[in-house]
Amino acid sequence: MDGRIIVITSGKGGVGKTTATASIGAALALQRKRVAVIDMDIGLRNLDVVMGLENRIIFNVVDAVKGKCKLKQAAIKDRRIDDLFLIPASQSDNKNVLSPKDMVQFGEKLRREFDFVLMDCPAGIERGFENSVAAADEAVVVCTPEVSSVRDADRVIGLLYARSITPKLVVNRIIPEMVEKGDMLSHVDMVDVLSIELVGLVPMDDHVLISTNTGIPLVLQKKSKAGEAFQRIAMRINGATDLPIEVPQSQDRFWKKIGSKLGLGK
């Protein structure tokens, strides 16, 4: 196999990298791809709880990179989705135990075993970022419609370009009502400011919290708008590049549109 390694990054913390990694990973696996998601937040692991696999951990990414276990031993098979594997972070080390050089070598092994490898990058642009990006072929930058998040995204995009990676943008936590009122940056503004290709728009959605509570993947939750958005992002990453970008809409707007289609209202 000749897998693709994609780093999910943002600069700013708490914008949805881990949510995106778990959801896009699950969606790609549902599309019959062999997928590994890797928690690179050494010392502060989270991807395992988000995926509901926290009590299956025996080996972790540090063990696998350092050759203390086989890659297969560190890759935990998902409970619900075939072909989805988690390689958890270690909780007791710090980020300096791994080096970018280690990661480049590890990347070679990963490419042979999986179609897609998603690296869940920690916040910041220090060692954890360096390690997550070292082996990556591609990058997805997650950004929320907030000034601070966009600014950090811009910085990270610059760092990725410097490594000859052309990143794509996911805008997360969109509140359509606020965008429509003009109180939130729109994705058009963000693409304009960052001048980068868009790969998907994800609305704010209560199902995200419910999914983290239960450990059941967001993309398996019925009627989750965010889950659907991540599925479409996965399809685009998986080659459906002409799949149109769906813009999250408020209920208000939705009913008005239906109304006007039926010739009601103005």
Add this chain to the structure above:
Amino acid sequence: MFNGLFRKVRGNKTGSGEIAKQRLKFALIYDKLEISDDTLRNLHRDMVEVISRYFEIDQAAFRLDIHRSDDFSSLVVNTPILSAKRGSPD
């Protein structure tokens, strides 16, 4: 008010918040069981030292491992004893 009433009737145990709490209890215990290589190396060194005060042991054959299963973790120490040391260790 109706919301509160509804919640009382339905009971709140089935919500995902309750599941989250249960999962967290285990996750936090689990996290605290993880031990870094450095710590394990130090423990190894200290144990060899302490045991050597009382026994003549084959230091190269001394083994220290953490075994994990679904319900518990254990520290497994294995060392061949060559002989016991007589008298007070100090």
